[in-house]
Amino acid sequence: MARGYPARSSASRGCLHPRGADDRHAVPVTAPAPGAALAEPVVPPPARWVAALCLASIGLWAGFFGPIQVLLAQQAEAIDAGHKEFVFSLVTGLGAFTSVVCNPLFGAFSDRTTLAAGRRLPWVAGGALGGAAALLLLAVADSVAVMALGWCLAQAALNAMLAAVTAAVPDQVPVDRRGLVGGLLAVAQTVGVVGGVGIASATGSIAAGYTTTAVVLVVLALPYCLDSRDLELPAELRPRFAWGSFLRGFWISPQAHPDFAWAWLTRMLVNLGNALGTLYLLYYLDDAVGLSDPEDGVFVLTALYAVALVATTVVFGGWSDRVGRRKVFVIWSGLVAGAAGLVLAGTQTWPGALVAALLLGCGYGIYTSVDFALITQVLPGAEARGKDLGVINIANALPQVIAPFLATVVLGIVHVTGGRVTTDGEAFSVGYFVLYVVAFACSVLGSVLVTRIRSVP
Numbered sequence: 034m035a036r037g038y039p040a041r042s043s044a045s046r047g048c049l050h051p052r053g054a055d056d057r058h059a060v061p062v063t064a065p066a067p068g069a070a071l072a073e074p075v076v077p078p079p080a081r082w083v084a085a086l087c088l089a090s091i092g093l094w095a096g097f098f099g100p101i102q103v104l105l106a107q108q109a110e111a112i113d114a115g116h117k118e119f120v121f122s123l124v125t126g127l128g129a130f131t132s133v134v135c136n137p138l139f140g141a142f143s144d145r146t147t148l149a150a151g152r153r154l155p156w157v158a159g160g161a162l163g164g165a166a167a168l169l170l171l172a173v174a175d176s177v178a179v180m181a182l183g184w185c186l187a188q189a190a191l192n193a194m195l196a197a198v199t200a201a202v203p204d205q206v207p208v209d210r211r212g213l214v215g216g217l218l219a220v221a222q223t224v225g226v227v228g229g230v231g232i233a234s235a236t237g238s239i240a241a242g243y244t245t246t247a248v249v250l251v252v253l254a255l256p257y258c259l260d261s262r263d264l265e266l267p268a269e270l271r272p273r274f275a276w277g278s279f280l281r282g283f284w285i286s287p288q289a290h291p292d293f294a295w296a297w298l299t300r301m302l303v304n305l306g307n308a309l310g311t312l313y314l315l316y317y318l319d320d321a322v323g324l325s326d327p328e329d330g331v332f333v334l335t336a337l338y339a340v341a342l343v344a345t346t347v348v349f350g351g352w353s354d355r356v357g358r359r360k361v362f363v364i365w366s367g368l369v370a371g372a373a374g375l376v377l378a379g380t381q382t383w384p385g386a387l388v389a390a391l392l393l394g395c396g397y398g399i400y401t402s403v404d405f406a407l408i409t410q411v412l413p414g415a416e417a418r419g420k421d422l423g424v425i426n427i428a429n430a431l432p433q434v435i436a437p438f439l440a441t442v443v444l445g446i447v448h449v450t451g452g453r454v455t456t457d458g459e460a461f462s463v464g465y466f467v468l469y470v471v472a473f474a475c476s477v478l479g480s481v482l483v484t485r486i487r488s489v490p
Contacts, residue, residue, distance in 0.1 A: 071266070071270065071415045071416055072415070073207075073208075073415065074203075074204065074205055074206060074207050075207055076207070077206065077207060077210050078205045078206060078262060079262075081260065082205070082260065082261075082262055083214060083217060084256075085256040085257040085260050085261075086198060086201060086202075086218070086221075086257055087217055087218060087220070087221035088221070088253045088254075088256050088257065089157060089161070089194075089198055089253060089254045089256070089257040089258075090198055090218055090221040090222060090225060091221045091222075091224050091225040091228065091253050092161065092225065092249055092250040092251070092252070092253030092254055093160075093161075093164075093191060093194055093195060093198065093225060093250065093254075094221070094222045094223075094224075094225025094226050094229065095225040095226070095228045095229035095232065095246055095249050095250065095253075096164050096165075096168065096187065096191050096225075096229065096246055096247075096249075096250045097191060097225075097226075097229070098225065098226040098229040098230060099228075099229030099230060099232050099233040099242060099243075099246045100168070100171065100184065100187070100229075100233070100243070100246070101125065101312075102226070102229070102230045102233065102311075102314070102315070102331060102335065103230055103233035103234055103242070103315070103328060103331065104171070104233045104239055104242050104243060104246075105121060105124055105125060105180075105184065106121050106315050106316075107233075107239055107328075108171070108174065108180055108239050109121040109124065109180075111239065112175070112176065112177055112180065113177065118316065118441065118444070119441070120177055120180075121437070122437035122438060122440070122441045123177070123181065123437075124177070124180055124181045124184050125184070125312070125433065125437050126433075126434055126437045126438055127181050127184070127185055128181075128184040128185055128187070128188040128433070129188070129430050129431070129432075129433030129434040129437075130434050131185040131188040131189055131192075132188045132189075132192050132426075132430035132433065133427050133430045133431055133434060135188065135189045135192040135193065136192040136195060136196050136423045136426040136427065136430060137196070137283055137420055137423030137424045137426065137427060138423070139156060139160075139192060139193035139196045139197070139419075139423070140196035140197075140199075140200060140418075140419035140420045140421075140422055140423030140424075140426075141279070141282065141283070141417070141419060141420035141423065142156070142419075143155075143156045143193075143196060143197050143200060143419040144200075144416065144417050144418065144419040144420050145266075145271050145272070145274070146266065147265065147266050147267065147268045147271055148265070149265055150261070150263060150265075151261060151262075151263020151264055151265055151266075152197075152200075152204075152263055152264075152265075152266050152419070153197040153198070153200055153201045153204065153261070153263050153419070154197070154257075154258060154261040154263045156193050156194060156196065156197035157194050157197045157198060157254060157257055157258060157261075158254065158258045159190075159193060159194075160190050160191060160192070160193035160194025160195070160197065161190075161194055161250055161251050161254035161258075162190075162251065163186070163189070163190030163193070164187055164190040164191040164194065164247070164250055165247035165248070165250050165251050166186075166190075166247075167183055167184075167186035167187035167189075167190055168183075168187055168243045168244070168246055168247040168250070169243065169244060169247050170182070170183040170186065171183035171184060171187065171243045172239070172240040172241075172242075172243035172244050172247075173240065192426075192430075194254070195426065196419055196422065196423050196426065197419065199419075199422045199426065200418045200419035200422050201263070202214055202215070202218070202405075202409065203409045203412065203415075203418050203422075204263070204264075204418060205262065208406075208409070208410060209354055209357075210354060211354070211405070211406040211409050211410075212349075212350035212351060212352075212353040212354040212359075212402055212403055212406040213347065213350050213351045213354055213402075214350075215346075215350050215401065215402040215403070215405035215406045216346040216347035216348070216349070216350025216351065216401075216402035217347060217350075218402075218405070219342065219346040219347075219350070219398060219401040219402045219405075220342070220343050220346055220347060222401070223338070223339040223342045223343060223346075223394075223398075224339070226335060226339065227335050227336055227339045228249070229246060230331065230332050230335045231332060232245050232246055232249065233246070234328050234329065234331075234332045270416075272416070282417065282420060283420065283424060285413060285421065285424060289413075290411070290413050291485075291487070292411040292486045292487060292488045292489065293411045293412070293413060293421075295482065295483070295485045295486045296404075296407060296408050296411050296425070296483075296486060297424065297425055297427075297428050298428075298479075298482060299363070299404075299479045299480070299482045299483045299486075300404060300408070300425065300428040300429065300479070301427075301428035301431055301432060301479070302475050302476070302478050302479030302482070303367050303370070303400060303404075303475070303476050303479035303480060304428060304429050304431075304432040304479075305431075305432035305435060305436060305472075305475045305479075306370065306371060306374065306472045306473065306474075306475035306476030306477075306479065307370065307393070307397060307432070307472075307476070308432040308433055308435075308436035309374070309432075309436050309439070309440060309468060309469070309471060309472035309475065310373060310374050310377065310389075310393060310469065310472040311393075312433075312436050312437065312440065313440055313444075313465075313468070314330075314331050314334060315327050315328065315331050317377070317386075317465055318330040318331065318334075318383075318386065320462065320465075321381045321462040321465045322381055322382060322383055322386060324383060330383070330386070333387075334386055334387070334389075334390040335390075337387060337390040337391055337394065338390045338391075338393055338394035338397075339394065340391075340394065341390070341391045341392075341393075341394025341395045341398060342394040342395070342397060342398030342401075343398070344394075344395075344398070345394075345395050345398040345399050346398035346399060346401060346402045347402070349362055349366075349398075349399040349402060349403060350399075350402030350403055350406065353402070353403045353406060354406070357490060358490045359403050359404070359406060359407040359410075359489050359490065360407070360483050360484060360486065360489065360490065362399055362400075362403040363400060363403055363404050363407065363480060363483045364480045364481065364483060364484070365399070365480075366395075366396045366397070366398075366399035366400035366403065366404075366480065367396065367400060367476050367477065367479055367480020367481075367483075368396070368476075368477060368480055369392055369395055369396030369399075370392065370393050370395075370396025370397045370400060370476050370480075371396070371472070371473045371474075371475075371476030371477045371480070372392050372396070372473070373389040373390070373392040373393035373396065373473075374389075374469040374470065374471075374472035374473035374476065375469070375470070375473050376388050376389040376392065377389045377465070377469040377472075378465065378466045378467075378468075378469035378470050378473070379466070381461060381462060381465065381466075396476075400480075404483075407483075407486070407489050408422070408425055409422075410488070410489050411486065411488060411489060439471070440468055443464060443467050443468050443471065444464040444465075444468065
């Protein structure tokens with residue numbers, strides 16, 4: 034069933050519907066039929082809707098990565114400098130566990146939402162406001178307990194927003210445009226990451242960084258909230274609620290949906306490699322590379338990563354749409370991203386880190402847009418897109434739980450056994466060498482296993 038957007042003219046094919054002359058002369062569209070919220074979209078949404086979704090995504094990812102990349106690490110050092118790695122790992126691990134639980138949960142709640150505003154908008158608005166409040170709590174945190182509480186609350190609220198933003202794409206965008214829209218959202222994610230890290234690095238204090246990030250989060254969510262085109266789910270189409278069936282719905286059988294299971298596993302492995310490669314960059318630049326200003330170094334690397342990602346993600350996402358193939362792009366992008374781990378492991382120099390940032394940006398940029406489109410094609414059904422994408426998002430969040438503890442174990446074991454060697458007068462961190470080789474292995478394995486998916490070329 035077509036959605037309530039103006040029909041495309043033949044001249045507009047191949048792009049998102051532009052706002053302009055075609056909109057002025059379009060025949061008015063009648064109200065959507067009951068059940069339209071569950072129909073497969075066939076007409077692309079207006080470009081302004083995609084732009085608003087991207088702005089909300091920028092604020093969302095700034096809210097995630099300003100703290101993850103800079104503020105939480107600085108705060109851990111300010112609260113307990115002697116155990117900064119442990120505090121940082123504890124807080125980020127607890128936050129990631131919260132994300133694992135909350136993303137599919139709020140996705141399922143949004144699937145069942147029958148408000149006139151639609152299924153997704155209330156969760157975008159509520160998530161932005163709740164996330165901002167949690168960031169303000171972090172701004173005044175002066176103990177590990179308050180820091181952990183604030184970050185867990187932030188993860189809960191931001192994941193409610195993320196679940197809704199992610200589900201809006203298969204709700205509104207046809208299959209043959211999802212690579213392009215996935216690429217645009219990947220660009221938005223990158224802008225949010227760079228912006229969040231830039232805010233955290235430039236504001237001059239931990240409290241100012243959190244406060245500014247909270248303001249940006251709310252302001253950038255406003256355009257989507259004011260111009261959302263969500264379709265209402267009629268109350269009679271909402272499944273009857275029972276705790277047993279609701280909870281069982283989070284288990285998606287690999288036997289019944291094998292392609293979904295393989296998509297989940299491959300994404301988890303690639304994201305684990307990415308998390309191991311990026312989570313400890315601040316400490317890597319400080320302890321292994323010996324950079325005099327590691328905070329600025331993280332910002333430079335993030336900016337290079339962003340340039341490489343922006344240069345590739347929309348181009349390859351659109352290319353994937355045109356040729357109708359996904360897997361070959363996912364395989365090669367994972368191999369390129371994994372190569373960044375080998376460079377970080379083997380060089381442990383500032384020039385090597387710059388090269389790794391470019392490789393990771395190119396590889397992960399292509400992967401993000403194309404794999405997202407692939408995943409939307411293996412979802413079990415339209416009635417539970419938010420929940421199912423929330424289950425997929427566990428594959429994004431679970432590595433954030435595993436990576437801090439895995440990295441702590443690797444670095445701790447190597448440190449106990451004598452974690453540095455000297456070659457040609459230069460100190461070399463064995464711990465970071467092992468860590469980034471593991472990151473490489475995860476990325477390569479995840480990219481190769483995508484060949485097990487059968488229903489998507």
